[in-house]
Amino acid sequence: MPTLPSALTVSSSELPPLDLFAAIHERRTVDLAQLRPDLISKATLETLLEAANWAPSHGQTEPWRFAVFTGEGRGVLATTLATSLALIKGQTQPDPETLRLEHERKRLAPVWLAVAVEPAEKPSMPLHEEQWAVACAVQTLMLAARSLGIGSKWISNPPSLHPNTARSLGFSERASMMGVMFLGYPAGEWPSGKRRPVADKVRWFEDESGV
Numbered sequence: 001m002p003t004l005p006s007a008l009t010v011s012s013s014e015l016p017p018l019d020l021f022a023a024i025h026e027r028r029t030v031d032l033a034q035l036r037p038d039l040i041s042k043a044t045l046e047t048l049l050e051a052a053n054w055a056p057s058h059g060q061t062e063p064w065r066f067a068v069f070t071g072e073g074r075g076v077l078a079t080t081l082a083t084s085l086a087l088i089k090g091q092t093q094p095d096p097e098t099l100r101l102e103h104e105r106k107r108l109a110p111v112w113l114a115v116a117v118e119p120a121e122k123p124s125m126p127l128h129e130e131q132w133a134v135a136c137a138v139q140t141l142m143l144a145a146r147s148l149g150i151g152s153k154w155i156s157n158p159p160s161l162h163p164n165t166a167r168s169l170g171f172s173e174r175a176s177m178m179g180v181m182f183l184g185y186p187a188g189e190w191p192s193g194k195r196r197p198v199a200d201k202v203r204w205f206e207d208e209s210g211v
C-alpha cells in the first residue's frame with residue numbers, strides 16, 4: 001500500500017488507494033442510481049477535504065468553501081435547493097411534491113457537498129481566477145475520492161448556483177455558489193470513459209528534432 005502523508009492517512013477505505021495516474025484515468029462521474037447505500041466515514045470525508053485544501057490558488061487566496069451534508073443533514077440541502085428552484089420559477093415556496101422529490105433524491109447518495117467560491121478581499125483577484133482555484137480543489141477532491149473507490153458527480157444546475165442557496169447554507173456575503181456534488185461507492189462496475197485524442201487539443205512548438 002502506498003505511503004500517504006499523515007494528513008491523508010486512509011482510515012476507512014476497504015481497498016488500497018489507487019495511484020495518481022490510475023485515479024486520473026478511472027475517475028468517472030457516477031449517477032445516483034449507480035450508488036450503494038454504504039456510508040462514507042467522517043474520517044474519509046476529512047481526508048478528501050484535506051486533499052482538496054491542497055489545491056493551488058493565485059495569491060494563496062484558498063477561496064474554496066464546502067458545506068457537507070450527511071444523514072439527516074441532507075434534508076437541509078434538499079429544502080434549500082427546492083426553495084431556490086421555486087424562487088427561479090417566481091414562487092416564494094416549493095410545492096410539496098417538488099420538496100418530496102428533492103428529499104428523496106438527496107437520500108440516494110450518502111454524502112452531498114455544496115461548493116462555493118469566497119473571493120479574498122486581499123489580495124483581490126479576478127473572480128474567474130478564484131473560480132478556477134475552486135475547480136482545482138473540486139478535481140483534487142474527486143481524484144482523491146476515486147483513489148479510495150468513491151464515485152462523485154459535480155452538478156451545476158440553476159438551483160445549485162442560486163444566491164438563495166449560498167445564503168441559506170451559511171456561506172458568507174462575498175461567496176457565490178459553484179454547484180453541488182455527491183459522493184458514494186458505486187454498486188457495480190465503474191462506468192467507462194471516453195475522450196477525444198489529446199493530440200487534437202495540443203500544439204507543439206519545439207526543436208525540429210522533437211526533443
Ligand SMILES: Cc1cc2nc3c(=O)[nH]c(=O)nc-3n(C[C@H](O)[C@H](O)[C@H](O)COP(=O)(O)O)c2cc1C
Nearest residue numbers: 027028029030153154155156157179191192193194
Ligand atoms: C464544472 C462542471 C459542472 C458539471 N455540471 C453537471 C451538471 O449540472 N449535470 C450533469 O449531469 N453533469 C455535470 N457535470 C459532469 C459532466 O457531465 C461529466 O464530467 C462529463 O460527462 C464527463 O464524464 P466523466 O466525469 O465521467 O469523465 C459537470 C462537470 C463539471 C466539470
